[in-house]
Amino acid sequence: MQIAQHLAHATCSHPFSLLGPMSTKTTQKIQAWRPDAESIMVSWPNTTHADIALSLNKTSGLFEGEAPNSALGLVYKLTVKTKDTTYSYIDPYQFREQAFHAVHYIDTAPENLYHQAGAQLITVAEDDIPATRFCVYAPNASAVSVIGDFNYWDGRLHPMEKTSLGYWVLVIPELVEGERYKYQIKDAQGHELPHKADPLGFSAEQYPSHASKIYNHERYQWADSTWMKKRSGNKYAQPMSIYEVHLGSWKRPKDNAEERYLSYQQLADDLIPYVKEMGYTHLELLPVSEFPFDGSWGYQPVGMFAPTSRFGGPDEFKGFVDACHQAGIGVIIDWVPAHFPEDGHGLARFDGSHVYEYEDPRKGWHPDWNSCIYDFGKQTVRQFLVANALFWLDKFHIDGLRVDAVASMLYLDYSRNHGEWIPNVDGGNENYEAISLLRWMNEEVYKHYPDAMTIAEESTSFPKVSRPVFEGGLGFGFKWNMGWMHDSLHYIAKDSAYRSYHHGDITFSMVYAFDENFVLPISHDEVVHGKGSMLGKMPGDEWQQAANLRCYAGFMFAHPGKKLNFMGIEFGQSREWNHDSGLDWDLLEYDKHKGIQETYKALNHLYRSTPALHELDHSHEGFGWLDHHNAEQSIISFVRKAKNGTQKVYVVCNFTPIPHPHFRLGVEEEGSLTLALNTDSDAFGGSDYPTTSEATSQPTPWNDRPYSVEISLPPLATVFYVTK
Structure with missing residues (x-):
């Protein structure tokens, strides 16, 4: 009983x-449990064994019967007759060894987690019967069941077995790809929790079900082998201009379309040619891990192992990445290991206890985002996160991970007041557990995928973020230069008449430009939440706003460091970004916006084709100031150099609307300089002020250089002169 x-x-x-x-x-x-059954027959298909009937203990609901010993080990099927119907199924509880196989090697390497846990498609028995093996970590649960359409979401029918490692396992035969499922979990006291999606689910549905779906990762046939072989070059010496995109609002379907979003296939058809034409080297996607709330833009993920189904299935997302690679475009995704939301179907209090998050809210609750913080000291959580990083590089051929909110992970007092945080064992504010996790993640990524990259969004002065772990660093390949972004935007937002008083804002970044391997970001965070658009940040009248933006873009592409610009900036989106609507592409009907777009396009192509602008992005040898003291005229000038001095680019930025027809510029050698790009050109919507197209050096010392040239410097413009 x-x-x-x-x-x-x-x-x-x-x-x-x-x-x-x-x-x-x-x-x-043989014992079987079917509460709705009137009778159950056991049969051994394709054998000579006679069927047997199981008897029912009417007070217990448990069917049982004896079978010949000669049938031991043979796969049997149960035929159930109910009041309304008759159906047959292969009994899951004859596959104990296959179920327990999931946990044999699960903790020996991080990648084993996504090879063993979740819903894995396997075969059982000698005749390769298709089946799905379920494995979920819920160490403090008192009971766990697999539920889905296949059992009418009835938690009584497929209880799972608890293992000594805290994982629950079960193999269900004849359960194939596409089936929806969740876990019914009861906490340590036996209370039933909200039905949970699979933390390792490879595919997921949207609201209202938020169900996980069985998915076959082995079916998709990649066609990007050429890209995967060639991406192994030295990324620090290669051009990297990143187009940051929110897939849900880059473009929307036509007004009369029934679909809310473009699909992955539609995005591949439209977005990839645009990125290629504009000259970007990489796409960076705001988080694609499944998330329930559109307004989080993906930064509150729940399904860490599933690409969001808003735009299609996992194969369609693979197809998108594949198409990018075939077009010569790398794909970076934003990755969020810092925190997760409290949605009932997600990780929060997964088995009634704090399985994934710190228990103490002073460590486990994020006040900025009202979300849970992963317990970075718990080995199962650490493996979960490291495995997830490897998963995207493995199964989706992702080229890089931009790790979100690293600063919030590094510091225990991040966004907390006195008394709201717990010091570390040494009394400090550094989260040693998070630091250790990030180092391990980076080590594993570069060990398994040395041709991929990791990028830290880190806004503090934490040392050696982009230095190897063996040198005491965090091990990232690159770090966002938030200081450059903050200072340069503060400067460019000033009216040109006042910029002379803030000259240090535009030059200070070179004090630390080579301390890390920097990416210069103008990201989505700068054009949302009341910050306005990039064009709107610029002072002056309509013409000066556009000229300021073009001049600033030129400065950015000339400055050491890789580049990142959020979508819409490249054509001067006028309004602040709204995740719930497409970009204002109709602005390209106007010359001003078309000119801004042409500026970014020309800058991308110049940057990519000019070694001096990218080969030594992270070395003192690639940069030299000519004049950074000219605050009175708000002009800066510098030289960028290729390896071994094979090429030089002289750059002058005039941050006022005053032209200088006889501007002298120091140069390092005899010879001629050719104008490669002028952001004031008529082709970009500029004033087309008469500018020197070619200048020959004279033996007149200037800017501490033995030679100099005289050029005509246009207003509110950045000019690039390349040595022959």
Whole structure:
């Protein structure tokens, strides 16, 4: 009676001891639980064994019967007759060894987690019967069941077996790709929790079900081998101009379309040619891990192992990445290991206890985002996160991970007041556990995928973020230069008449430009939440706003460091970004916006084709100031150099609307300089002020250089002169 009560109330934690075949020396007993059954027959397909009927203990609801010992080990099927219907299925509880196989090697390497846990498509028995093996970590649960359409979401029918490692396992035969499922979990006191999506689910549905779906990662056939082989070059010496995109609002379907979003396929058809034409080297996607709330832009992920189904299935996302690679475009995704939301179907209090998050809210609750913080000291959580990083590089051929909110992970007092945080063992504010996790993640990424990259969004002066772990660093490949972004935007937002008083803002970044491997970001965060658009930040009248933006873009592409610009900036989007609507592409009907777009396009192509602008991005040898003291005229000038001095580019930025027809510029050698790009050109919507197209050096010392040239410097413009 006690056994039946456990089964009837879905509180059974060891179903293999109660159900399935149970052998003695002379007989084999088979037990089955089907609360709706009137009778159950056992058969051994493709054998000569006669069917047997299981008897029902009417007070217990448990069917049982004896089978010949000669049937031991043979796969049997149960045929169930109910009041309304008859159906057959292969009994899951005869596959104990196959179920337990999931946990044999699960903790020996981080990548084993996504190879073993979740819903894995396998075959069982000698005749390769298709099946799905479920494995979920819920160490403090009293009972866990797999539920789905296949069992009418009835938690009594497929109880899972708890293992000594805290994982629950079960193999269900004939359950194939596409089936929806969740886990019914009861906490340590037996209370049923909201149904949970699979933390390792490879595919997921949107609201209202938020169900996980069985998915086959081995089916997709990649066609990007050429790209994957060639991406192994030295990224620090290569051009990297990143187009940051929110897939849901880059473009929207036509007004009369029934779909809310473009699909992955539609994005591949439209976005990739645009990125290629504009000259960007990489796409960076705001988080694609499944997330429930559109307004989070993906930064509140729940399904860390599933690309969002808003735009299509996992194969469609693979197709998008594949198409990018075939077009010569790298794909970076934003990755969020810092925190996760409290949605009932997600990770929060997964088995009724704090499985994934710190228990103490002073460490486990993020006040800025009202979300849970991962417990970076717990080995199972660490493996979960490192495995997830490897997963995207492995299964989706992602080229890089931009790790979100690194600063919030590094510091225990991040966004907290006195008394709201717990010091580390040394009394400090550094989160040693998070630091250790980030180092491990980077080590694993570069060990398995040395041709990929990791990029830290880190806004503090934490040392050696982009230095190897063996040198005491965090191990990232690159770090966002938030200081450059803050200072340069503060400067460019000033009216040109006042910029002379803030000259240090535009030059200070070179004090630390080579301390890290920097990416210069103008990201989505700068054009949302009341910050306005990039064009709107610029002072002056309509013409001066556009000229300021073009001049600033030129400065950015000339400055050491890789480049990142958020979508819409490249054509001067006038309004602040709204995640719920497409960009204002109709602005390109106007010359001003078309000219801004042409500026970014020309800058991208110049940057990519000019070694001096990218080969030594992270070395003092690639940069030299000519004049950074000219605050009175708000002009800066510098030289960028290629390896071994094979090429030089002289750059002058005039941050006022005053032209200088006889501007002298120091140069390092005899010869001629050719104008490669002028952001004031008529082709970009500029004033087309008469500018020197070619200048020959004279033996007149200037800017501490032995030679100099005289050029005509246009207003509010950046000019690039290249040595022959």
